Amino acid sequence: MNESVRSVLLVGVGGQGTIMASDILSAVMINAGFDVKKSEVHGMAQRGGSVSSHVRFGPKVYSPLAGKGDVSILVSFEKLETLRYLEYLKPDGKVIINNEEIYPPSVNLGEALYPGDAIDFIKNHFKDVKVVDATAMALRSGDKRMANTVILGVLSSCLDIEVDIWEDVLKESFPSKILEGNINAFSLGRGV
Amino acid sequence: MKQLMSGNEAIARGAYEHGITFASAYPGTPSTEILEEFSRYDGVYAEWTPNEKVALEVGIGAALGGARALVVMKQVGVNVAADPLFTLSYTGTEGGLVIVSADDPSLHSSQNEQDSRNYAKAAKIPMLEPADSAEAKEFIKIAFRMSEEFDTPVFLRSTTRISHSKSIVTLEDREIHEENRGVRYNPSKYVMVPAMARQRRIVVEKKMERLSKFAETFPENRMEINDTKIGIITAGMPYNYTKDVFPGYSYLKLGMVHPLPHDLIREFASKVERLYVVEELDPFIEEQIKAMGIDVIGREVFPYTGEFDPGVVETAITGNEAAVVNLPDLSLPQRPPNLCPGCPHRGLFYVLGKLKVFVAGDIGCYTLAFMKPLEGMHSTICMGASVGMAHGMDKVIGGKEKVVGVIGDSTFIHSGITPLLNMAYNKSNSVIIICDNRTTAMTGMQENPATGFTLHGKETKALDFVKLAEALGMDNVRVVDPFDMKNTRSVIKEELSTEGPSLVISSAPCALLAVKQKLPGKTPLRVNPDKCTGCKACLGLGCPPISWKRFEDMDIKIEKKTKKQEGIAFIDSSLCNGCTLCQQLCSAGAIEEVVEDE
Numbered sequence: 001m002n003e004s005v006r007s008v009l010l011v012g013v014g015g016q017g018t019i020m021a022s023d024i025l026s027a028v029m030i031n032a033g034f035d036v037k038k039s040e041v042h043g044m045a046q047r048g049g050s051v052s053s054h055v056r057f058g059p060k061v062y063s064p065l066a067g068k069g070d071v072s073i074l075v076s077f078e079k080l081e082t083l084r085y086l087e088y089l090k091p092d093g094k095v096i097i098n099n100e101e102i103y104p105p106s107v108n109l110g111e112a113l114y115p116g117d118a119i120d121f122i123k124n125h126f127k128d129v130k131v132v133d134a135t136a137m138a139l140r141s142g143d144k145r146m147a148n149t150v151i152l153g154v155l156s157s158c159l160d161i162e163v164d165i166w167e168d169v170l171k172e173s174f175p176s177k178i179l180e181g182n183i184n185a186f187s188l189g190r191g192v
Numbered sequence: 193m194k195q196l197m198s199g200n201e202a203i204a205r206g207a208y209e210h211g212i213t214f215a216s217a218y219p220g221t222p223s224t225e226i227l228e229e230f231s232r233y234d235g236v237y238a239e240w241t242p243n244e245k246v247a248l249e250v251g252i253g254a255a256l257g258g259a260r261a262l263v264v265m266k267q268v269g270v271n272v273a274a275d276p277l278f279t280l281s282y283t284g285t286e287g288g289l290v291i292v293s294a295d296d297p298s299l300h301s302s303q304n305e306q307d308s309r310n311y312a313k314a315a316k317i318p319m320l321e322p323a324d325s326a327e328a329k330e331f332i333k334i335a336f337r338m339s340e341e342f343d344t345p346v347f348l349r350s351t352t353r354i355s356h357s358k359s360i361v362t363l364e365d366r367e368i369h370e371e372n373r374g375v376r377y378n379p380s381k382y383v384m385v386p387a388m389a390r391q392r393r394i395v396v397e398k399k400m401e402r403l404s405k406f407a408e409t410f411p412e413n414r415m416e417i418n419d420t421k422i423g424i425i426t427a428g429m430p431y432n433y434t435k436d437v438f439p440g441y442s443y444l445k446l447g448m449v450h451p452l453p454h455d456l457i458r459e460f461a462s463k464v465e466r467l468y469v470v471e472e473l474d475p476f477i478e479e480q481i482k483a484m485g486i487d488v489i490g491r492e493v494f495p496y497t498g499e500f501d502p503g504v505v506e507t508a509i510t511g512n513e514a515a516v517v518n519l520p521d522l523s524l525p526q527r528p529p530n531l532c533p534g535c536p537h538r539g540l541f542y543v544l545g546k547l548k549v550f551v552a553g554d555i556g557c558y559t560l561a562f563m564k565p566l567e568g569m570h571s572t573i574c575m576g577a578s579v580g581m582a583h584g585m586d587k588v589i590g591g592k593e594k595v596v597g598v599i600g601d602s603t604f605i606h607s608g609i610t611p612l613l614n615m616a617y618n619k620s621n622s623v624i625i626i627c628d629n630r631t632t633a634m635t636g637m638q639e640n641p642a643t644g645f646t647l648h649g650k651e652t653k654a655l656d657f658v659k660l661a662e663a664l665g666m667d668n669v670r671v672v673d674p675f676d677m678k679n680t681r682s683v684i685k686e687e688l689s690t691e692g693p694s695l696v697i698s699s700a701p702c703a704l705l706a707v708k709q710k711l712p713g714k715t716p717l718r719v720n721p722d723k724c725t726g727c728k729a730c731l732g733l734g735c736p737p738i739s740w741k742r743f744e745d746m747d748i749k750i751e752k753k754t755k756k757q758e759g760i761a762f763i764d765s766s767l768c769n770g771c772t773l774c775q776q777l778c779s780a781g782a783i784e785e786v787v788e789d790e
């Protein structure tokens with residue numbers, strides 16, 4: 001793998017704002033002067049399926065997709081989805097997890113169990129794991145839908161990018177009515 | 193100005209910058225956004241057509257009238273458009289015509305993994321393939337220039353990873369190129385009866401010869417000579433995957449994948465010690481290079497199926513797997529897409545699943561109803577297949593039991609009308625159901641001829657399914673509301689025991705459409721834990737907000753209604769759309785409206 005390029009993989013469930021978060025991250029990295037490529041599969045994401053988005057940045061990026069073992073930071077908006085994408089992480093990769101459970105249909109039907117010890121499992125295999133109660137923190141900023149902005153705040157503290165660049169992009173990304181709440185949510189996340 | 197753009201946005205932008213003002217398409221992932229984006233530019237005309245064949249024929253007409261025409265489809269759409277396609281290379285295109293075909297390696301949202309490049313070869317049409325958004329924007333312009341210069345349709349091939357990845361693009365100003373619009377009378381070129389087609393057949397071969405020469409010096413077929421121990425011949429996105437892991441190798445990056453530049457390939461092969469072809473799907477380039485007698489490594493190390501990524505390429509070439517943490521197999525519960533809360537398809541397929549009839553299905557959101565717990569669909573081949581298949585089955589098992597075919601509104605218009613006519617004509621005895629949710633939901637809610645609006649949002653004629661069916665010769669035509677499951681069930685049962693072919697129109701708007709149109713919402717529902725008997729009937733709908741909680745996993749104590757009761761159902765009211773299907777199934781009367789001030 002090309003060492004000068006870093007990969008962040010954002011994963012979640014359709015409707016959680018995974019793609020929006022990856023758009024914001026990409027814009028930040030462009031403004032910070034990097035070449036950026038980003039890739040996701042749209043398809044039927046809207047219908048509650050599993051969603052993933054690769055963001056790669058560096059002096060020159062060729063592939064918009066990271067390979068297995070190439071991701072420096074796995075950002076997950078849902079616990080079970082984290083497990084699905086762990087094989088993409090570098091052995092010394094970081095994991096940021098929103099402490100939220102969304103049951104897939106088979107669990108709702110009582111045919112499968114939602115993995116109960118996901119966090120322990122991840123911590124057993126990776127050293128740098130941050131679990132964030134993003135939904136609760138978003139509620140404090142006024143709306144639980146801002147959980148993805150809280151998570152972006154957490155992510156920002158793991159990337160060496162000036163906070164002004166993040167805030168400028170947030171300002172361009174949200175309508176003024178919900179901007180303050182999102183800036184707030186972002187700061188809460190950044191402080192974790 | 194620099195901007196992050198998806199390949200689809202870039203293709204639309206490129207067409208706009210090149211002054212294109214005419215485009216037609218039928219939606220299909222991963223191609224859909226191209227026409228949507230294009231239609232938003234000022235001063236352009238774009239239309240959704242009923243299917244890809246019509247889209248291409250509309251484009252051919254526009255080009256014959258002197259315009260530059262853009263036609264867009266997903267890979268399987270080319271099958272539908274194949275009939276005009278194969279003769280179009282004979283007639284040429286006059287004004288200029290480019291067909292974008294978007295392939296879907298890994299079948300992210302397709303029913304097969306076919307490789308469009310085979311069509312370029314079979315139909316004798318040149319094909320360009322960009323590797324990122326910047327190239328996508330540039331190549332669409334080159335494609336139009338080639339179309340005009342060589343009087344031929346030109347393919348631009350995309351893949352899911354080109355269409356749906358974003359990379360940096362530099363925006364340029366729009367250039368207006370003059371168009372000579374008007375009627376052209378030229379029967380020897382456009383009336384393809386055998387005598388004239390035989391003449392044009394020769395023109396096609398000459399044209400391909402000229403294009404082969406053009407390919408030799410085409411600047412987008414470019415050599416990058418670095419370390420000459422290993423040489424890579426590649427095109428499109430696989431170029432990026434390979435460059436990512438092996439920036440130091442030598443490359444022949446092909447911008448044009450048909451016809452191939454034979455001399456250039458020979459020259460490149462002579463410069464390097466070991467030669468690989470890196471391409472997804474069919475060994476299209478590889479087989480042609482092997483036929484030239486050149487030693488090249490391809491399929492023996494690369495996978496036959498699925499899309500690649502940098503890791504796949506690295507492993508194929510070096511034999512080394514990337515360093516990953518060894519994880520035990522977790523066999524996680526899958527998270528497939530599901531019908532939305534409030535989806536009108538759910539009630540219909542619940543009824544069909546319970547009726548235990550064979551349901552020949554089709555393609556659309558409703559295809560998701562094949563899964564548990566609805567299990568209301570038993571086949572899906574291609575758009576429109578349900579109608580013909582139901583009829584064919586009926587002809588061979590006739591009398592024993594009736595077969596049902598189910599098809600969405602957009603899919604019916606795409607290719608269900610002709611087979612319905614066939615059913616009436618050939619005296620079928622099966623039941624066809626159109627699930628009319630008033631939109632093309634699967635691909636993101638595009639308008640279609642039954643919605644009453646055009647792509648540009650203008651009001652227009654809306655197809656009346658009932659009148660159409662009558663005109664086709666269907667005597668039994670019924671309309672049901674799928675949110676009324678009792679009536680839906682009894683109407684379908686009646687039609688299953690009626691002589692002759694029947695059409696049932698299951699009519700209710702898509703739940704997302706209702707949100708988009710800001711229709712007043714219904715009151716969400718909740719389960720009253722004191723009434724729920726834990727019978728699980730509501731779970732049979734597979735509705736996302738409805739789940740099941742066992743008593744031992746609950747914090748609060750709930751009294752058992754029966755000795756055997758193990759838990760209760762639970763509705764996440766924040767996700768519920770209040771469609772009432774679960775209420776209709778609950779014999780305990782435990783599902784009630786959420787009271788506002790709770």
Ligand SMILES: Cc1ncc(C[n+]2csc(CCOP(=O)(O)OP(=O)(O)O)c2C)c(N)n1
Binds near residue numbers: 221268303556602
């Ligand atoms: C030949 C072809 N063109 C396009 C597609 C992509 N596609 C699949 S289903 C569909 C339309 C579905 O709309 P509709 O029949 O109205 O059903 P809905 O999704 O609204 O339930 C489209 C465009 C395809 N699979 N095959």
